Amino acid sequence: MYKNNSVWRLFASVKLALVTLVLIAGTSIIGTVVPQNEAIEWYAGKYGPEISQLIAILDISDMYGSWWFLGLIYLLCINLVICSIDRFPGVWKQIQADGLSFGEERLGKMSNRLSWEVKSSATQVSSRLEERLSGKGWKAKRKTTEEGILLFGQKGAWTRTGVYFVHASILVIFLGAVIGAIGGFKGFVMLPEKQVTDKIGLYGGGLLDLGFAVRCNSFSIDFYANGMPKDYTSSLTVIENGQEILTKTIEVNDPLTYKGITFYQSSYEPYQDFVITVKNPRNGAEKFFTVPFQKQVNWPEEGLRFGVINAKMRDQSLVSSKIWFTDDKGSPTTVWADDGAQTTVKREAGEYLISAKQMYATGLQVAKDPGVWWVYLGCGLMMFGLYVAFFMSHRRIWLLITETEEGAQILFAGSANKNRPGFESSFVELTEQLRDQ
C-alpha cells in the first residue's frame, strides 16, 4: 500500500515539518539583513563581486520570491497535505468510534472511573441515569449487552479535527497569496492636483490601464503644533466614460476602492507651483489655474491677471501666500492669504473670491488583490482551529449497569483526549449528580 512507501512516510512525518520550519525560519533571516530589491551593482558595491554573484545566483535580492524559498514553502504545503491525508482516517475512526462496543474490561482501565451500587433494578436505574445525563446535556445512547445495560454519551467528537483546521488554514492563506499574485497587481502613481490619469505604473515595470480614470481634486497636509504630520488627505474623483462616478477624501488607513482596485494614500510631493482658484460671484464664473511662483496668469474671459508674489513657510510647509491681482482697472491689489483659504478682493467692478494654495502631487499606492479575502478566511480559520485544537476536547462517558442480587451495580467511566485535569473535575462533579438519589 502507498502508505508504507518510504517517500510517503517521509512526507507524512512531523520530522520533515520540523526540518522545513527550521529551514524557512533560518533562511528568512537573510532577507532581513541583506537589503531587498536593489540592483546587482548596488550589491557588488556593498559586498564585493564574489558575494554579489552569489546573491545573483541565489536570487537573494528578492529572496522571498526566489525559487528555493518558494520551494521550501511548497515543501511545507506538501508536507501538510500528505501528513493530513495520512492521519485523518485514524482521527475520523476515533470520531466515529462506537462507544457502545466498549466492554467492562476496557472501562475498568480508564483513569476516570467509579462504581457504586443501588437497590433498584438495572432497568429502572438505567432510565433514571439516562434522564439525569440528558439534563446535563449528555445525550446517551443505550445498548443491552451480555454484561448489562451500557449507556454512552460524548461531546465534542468533532474537536479532534481542530489541528486539521489549522493546517488547512495555512493552505488557504497560501492559496489566497497565489490568487493575489496571479489575478492582482500592485502599482503606484504620483498624481498632481487637478490632473486626471487612467494609467498607473506597476512595480514589476510597465503601465497598467485602469479602465477608468482618477482625478486628484486636492491634496493637503495637516500638522500638529509640534510639527509632526497629522493627516495626509487627498480628494479623489473616479471618472468613467466621461461621467464622474464617485468622489472620496482618502487618508492613510482609509483608502478608496472602485471595481476591486484600491487607492491608498502613500506619499506626496510638493511643487513650487500654486493652484489659484478665482470666482466671480456676479456671474458665477469659477476657474482654477496652475501658476508657477512669481509668474502671472491670465483669465481672458474675465479680463483678470493674477499670481503669487511672496510666500511664508514654516518648517517645510507653506503657511500663507501673497496674492497679486488685477483687472487692469486701477492699480493692482495685493493680499496675504492662508494656504488654501478663500479671501475677498475688492475692485471697482465688484468683489472677487480668490484662493491660492501650494500645489502638491499625491502619491497613490494602487492595488488589486482578489486573493485577500481568501487570506482573511484562512486567518479566521486558523484562529478557530487553534482554539479548537488547544482548548476544546473530545469527552466521552460510559455507564455500565449490571444486575446484582440486591439491585444493580453501576460502573461510571470517562475519558477526554485533551485537558485531562479539567475533565477530571467535571467528571467528579457529574459523579456526584448521578449518585445523588
Place this chain on the structure above:
Amino acid sequence: MDSSQLLGITTFTYLFASFLYIGVLLFKAGKLGVAATAFTVIALLIQTAGLALRWIESYRMGIGHAPLTNMYESVLFFSWTIIIFYLVIEWKFKTRTIGAFAVPLAFLATAYASFAPIDKGITPLVPALQSNWLLAHVITCFVGYAAFAIAAALGIMYLAKKRFGGRDKTGSTSEVLPDLKILDDIIYKSLIFGFIWLSAGIITGAVWANSAWGTYWSWDPKETWSLITWFVYAFALHSRYTRGIKNETIAWLSILGFLSVVFTYYGVNFLLAGLHSYGSG
C-alpha cells in the same frame, strides 16, 4: 502627581517584590511569600493607574490615544502584561517560586523604560498609526509576548532544576522549584497561549497593513521576524508530537523563542531598517 511619577514608583515596587520572591526561593522563607504577592499586586495597581493617567494626560493634550505607541509605552505595557500573566499562574498553580524569575523580568522592563535614553513624552499619532487596529494589534502581540516571557522564565527554571535537582545537597533551592513535570506542563500551556495571541497579533498586523498600504504582507524585517518567531514556537509545539525530542528541548526552545521575541520587538527597531519604525523612539 503625574503618570511618570507613578510609573517610577512602580519600578521600585517591582524591584522590592523581586527581592521578596528571590528571598522566598533562596531561603525557603515561605512567610515572605504573601508579602511578595501583596507588593506585586500593589505595584500592578500603581502601574495600572499610571498607564490610565497617561492615557488621560494624552486627552488633556488634545492628542488622545492609548499609551501603546512608542518604545517607552510598549515596554511599560509589556511589563504590565507579564505581571498579570504571572499572577494568574501563581493563583492557578499555587506556586510562588516562578515569581523569582518572572517579576524581575517585569522590573527590568519598567527600569529600562524609566532609565534608558528613550523618548518618554506623549507624542501625537502619525497618520499611519491612526487606526482602530492599533489597539487590537498591540494588545494581541504583547499578551503573546508576556506568555512567552513567562515560558522562558519557566524554561530557565526547568533547566536549573534538571541540572542541580538531584545533586544539590547544601542548598535546597532546587527542591523548592516545582516538579519538572509541572514546569513542563506550565511551559507547554504558556507556549500554546502565547502562540494563539502571537498568531492573532500577526493577523491583526496583516489586516492593518492591508488597510493602510494595500499589502497584507511585504516581508518587512518586523513582519519577517514575527514570522520567524511564529515558526520557532510552531516548532516547539510540534516537537511534543515527535519521539526522540525531550522535554528539555522544549525548555531550550522556550528560551530561544523568547530571544526571537526580543529581537522582533526590540532588535529589529534598532538594527534593521523597515516600515515599522514607530517603536524605536
